Amino acid sequence: MLAVTARAHTNIALIKYWGKADSELMLPANSSVSMTLDQFYTETTVTFDADATADSFVLDGVRQDFLATTKITRFLDIVRALANTASFAHVESVNHVPTAAGLASSASAFAALALAASTAAGLNLTQQELTRLARRGSGSASRSINGGFVIWHRGHDDASSFAEPVQVNPNLNLRMLAVVLDHRQKRVSSRQGMAETVATSPYFPAWADAAEAASHAMVRALTGSDFAEIGAMVERSALMMHATTLAANPPFTYFQPETLATLQLVQDMRAKGLPVYATMDAGPNVKVLTTADAVLQVQDQLAAALNAPITVCAPGPDAQIIKEE
Ligand code: 2P0
Structure with a gap:
């Protein structure tokens, strides 16, 4: 065996x-x-x-x-x-x-x-x-x-x-910070949430077309050196995805008040000149995209404003076999 x-x-x-x-x-x-x-x-x-x-x-x-x-x-x-x-x-x-x-x-x-x-x-x-x-x-x-x-x-x-x-482009030096606002199990699983959205949200066809185009635009943008272009696309994709759930029948959202407060915080940090954009998945937590140069400053500012654990991530490796016996 x-x-x-x-x-x-x-x-x-x-x-x-x-x-x-x-x-x-x-x-x-x-x-x-x-x-x-x-x-x-x-x-x-x-x-x-x-x-x-x-x-x-x-x-x-x-x-x-x-x-x-x-x-x-x-x-x-x-x-x-x-x-x-x-x-x-x-x-x-x-x-x-x-x-x-x-x-x-x-x-x-x-x-x-x-x-x-x-x-x-x-x-x-x-x-x-x-x-x-x-x-x-x-x-x-x-x-x-x-x-x-x-x-x-x-x-x-x-x-x-x-x-x-x-x-x-290696000069982009992207980093992602995971900010944990709530670690409870989500109320609507991704699988169920997307099925309900496909079945009932009139925004869904528009989402699918826009996301397909955005994927190819993102592949092009990642070869360039315009972090702001990439970040804006990232934040917009997340908000468009969440808009589809708000238009489902019955409507639902993964956002909690802290989610919007953190999104606002990220937008404020950006207005003050930091390279920082937010993304959210099928839950209330926020992930923050930034660059290696800015990551410590971003981490400090998020930690000062939020009572939430933050983990700084760099791009990870391929899946690999680590043992065979
Ligand atoms: C994603 N999510 O692209 C999106 C954004 C959540 C929000 O992929 O049904 O666990 O197993 O294919 O992959 C989470 O959904 O769903 C997900 P299934 P999955 O990361």
Whole structure:
């Protein structure tokens, strides 16, 4: 029995993924662009066991219940079909995404699982094939196979919906600060929130068209040296995504009062000359994009104004195998 351990880092979208075109194949309505973060990751060990009678799943040392294990089994079924095996597996995962970080861990979780499970099953997938496999577990996981900056092409079928690294001008020296305003579980999951938005928000078609165009514009902007152009696109993509939920029926929002207060703070810091832009995902927390030159000043000002833990992140590495035994 080969036990394979993989590590994958989380990512934050600069241009958001919000809405599926196909929920079975996990094809998104629009392409998206992200930055992989060096500070947060998941490590997952997979061992296929010909004698096991079911898959098992242990997360942070705790044996998981039927529901959580079923999500893993559905994903492993795809790996088993590719590898032509019927063996069940033991899956053990450790999240180095502090619960208090309030960041989604499904991206790093399914990216690590895709790499560990495919390797343990004897598959030798290319980096691009791995992004397609990870996508089946969670859309944003396709972007966590690669480090640095990544585009996930929406595609039109399983083969064409993959992620790949994009070139970034090294002089940009981007940094992302994760600001934790609230670490409680969100009320509406991303999956449910995007499904409701697609089904009921009249803003959705406009969002999908604008986000597709913005993804390609972002890839171009990342090769340049205009931080303000990139930052403005990042903040606008987040606000446009959140506008779609406000127009859903019934309407909903992930914002809390502290979210808007922090957004305002970031805009005020910018008005005083700091290179700083905000982004928000399917929760109340704010991530702040800045540059390496300004990051300490930004961190100090955020810490002085907010009673919230702040983690400074640089671009992180590719998903990798860290142990095989
Ligand atoms: C993103 N989010 O681009 C967007 C922005 C949240 C807001 O990808 O249903 O966990 O597993 O494909 O990837 C979170 O959604 O959803 C997400 P599924 P996922 O980062």
